[in-house]
Amino acid sequence: xxxxxxxxxxxxxxxxxxxxxxxxxxxxxxxxxxxxxxxxxxxxxxxxxxxxxxxxxxxxxxxxxxxxxxxxxxxxxxxxxxxxxxxxxxxxxxxxxxxxxxxxxxxxxxxxxxxxxxxxxxxxxxxxxxxxxxxxxxxxxxxxxxxxxxxxxxxxxxxxxxxxxxxxxxxxxxxxxxxxxxxxxxxxxxxxxxxxxxxxxxxxxxxxxxxxxxxxxxxxxxxxxxxxxxxxxxxxxxxxxxxxxxxxxxxxxxxxxxxxxxxxxxxxxxxxxxxxxxxxxxxxxxxxxxxxxxxxxxxxxxxxxxxxxxxxxxxxxxxxxxxxxxxxxxxxxxxxxxxxxxxxxxxxxxxxxxxxxxxxxxxxxxxxxxxxxxxxxxxxxxxxxxxxxx
Numbered sequence: 001x002x003x004x005x006x007x008x009x010x011x012x013x014x015x016x017x018x019x020x021x022x023x024x025x026x027x028x029x030x031x032x033x034x035x036x037x038x039x040x041x042x043x044x045x046x047x048x049x050x051x052x053x054x055x056x057x058x059x060x061x062x063x064x065x066x067x068x069x070x071x072x073x074x075x076x077x078x079x080x081x082x083x084x085x086x087x088x089x090x091x092x093x094x095x096x097x098x099x100x101x102x103x104x105x106x107x108x109x110x111x112x113x114x115x116x117x118x119x120x121x122x123x124x125x126x127x128x129x130x131x132x133x134x135x136x137x138x139x140x141x142x143x144x145x146x147x148x149x150x151x152x153x154x155x156x157x158x159x160x161x162x163x164x165x166x167x168x169x170x171x172x173x174x175x176x177x178x179x180x181x182x183x184x185x186x187x188x189x190x191x192x193x194x195x196x197x198x199x200x201x202x203x204x205x206x207x208x209x210x211x212x213x214x215x216x217x218x219x220x221x222x223x224x225x226x227x228x229x230x231x232x233x234x235x236x237x238x239x240x241x242x243x244x245x246x247x248x249x250x251x252x253x254x255x256x257x258x259x260x261x262x263x264x265x266x267x268x269x270x271x272x273x274x275x276x277x278x279x280x281x282x283x284x285x286x287x288x289x290x291x292x293x294x295x296x297x298x299x300x301x302x303x304x305x306x307x308x309x310x311x312x313x314x315x316x317x318x319x320x321x322x323x324x325x326x327x328x329x330x331x332x333x334x335x336x337x338x339x340x341x342x343x344x345x346x347x348x349x350x351x352x353x354x355x356x357x358x359x360x361x362x363x364x365x366x367x368x369x370x371x372x373x374x375x376x377x378x379x380x381x382x383x384x385x386x387x388x389x390x
Contacts, residue, residue, distance in 0.1 A: 013114075017070045020078070020110050021062035027103055028055045031089065034099035047092040054085040075114050079123050082107055087130045095138025096131070096150045104131050104157055108164035117169040124161025128154050185367050197298060204255040207248055215245050250275075260301055265293040266324060269304045269333075273322045280312035280320075282337075288324040292331050294390035296368055300324075300333055303361045303372070303386045307335040310358065315339025315382060326390065330370070333386040342376040361386075 089100040111123040135150040260268035277284035317339030370388035
């Protein structure tokens with residue numbers, strides 16, 4: 001199942017605004033460089049005051065979108081401020097002939113990154129109107145051929161704006177197509193996981209209701225036979241049956257952890273971590289919040305089981321730490337060990353050798369809208385983190 005649209009959209013808006021904020025910074029340098037170019041209209045002293053305000057706004061906007069979440073309204077406000085600052089800088093440094101007027105062409109380009117053709121068209125129109133009005137109102141706009149110059153540059157701005165609108169529309173359509181493919185992939189994954197869980201549950205129930213019960217009946221018969229006529233062979237047979245029942249119960253737990261259905265994610269992760277630590281002789285540290293469950297419990301449990309079993313099988317560790325918590329609306333699972341670690345270059349080799357457990361879990365997590373990261377160095381242990389929307 002995909003994460004809520006609002007979360008996906010908010011993440012996309014934040015990424016876009018960070019990119020736009022970084023692209024705004026070079027404009028500061030270009031505007032400063034333009035002051036060294038020859039120009040018939042000298043800049044007024046207050047040009048530098050407005051320039052300093054624009055530079056402060058650009059740096060502040062970058063800090064804001066880096067440290068905080070943003071929404072589409074921020075983009076509208078930012079565009080309006082960009083147009084206002086560039087208009088003021090052009091007005092204070094030569095009007096329609098100002099070197100600063102060239103920055104008007106940056107507005108449609110920046111807005112096009114937001115993948116909203118209508119907003120791009122509005123911003124392009126506002127840019128043209130702002131340039132024409134300040135050009136006509138400026139004293140330099142009354143000179144010979146000034147009107148033709150203003151019209152020509154306005155035409156260039158219109159051409160750039162039209163190109164940006166088309167580009168924004170094209171990118172928006174492609175983004176929508178990608179999102180539809182991602183939705184289809186998520187639905188297919190959900191269906192596959194659901195079918196897998198049904199089959200695993202049916203197999204677990206069959207083993208419990210038939211194989212285990214038959215073995216328990218046989219164990220009861222062996223107990224009675226041993227009481228009637230004790231024999232070493234009966235004792236060995238009884239021990240073998242008991243071990244087989246234990247193995248089957250372990251297999252049933254692996255197939256379908258009923259504790260997940262009955263007691264929730266925290267109890268299920270605790271159970272699988274304790275079993276793994278017991279089998280591997282590991283010191284275990286648990287930090288599990290009891291109220292973190294959500295719609296991806298089965299996927300989180302599957303990831304936890306795969307990760308702790310990897311520690312037991314491959315890490316040669318002494319200590320295992322498992323954490324289950326919430327952060328920014330996500331459920332976060334962390335599995336960390338102090339084992340031998342792993343060279344990142346070995347992951348591809350292990351995948352080629354058929355060890356697909358981690359790769360499979362990563363695909364499942366990412367298809368459900370989450371993230372999975374594994375940080376490891378030889379001799380320095382491994383830290384795996386899984387984040388899924390609640």
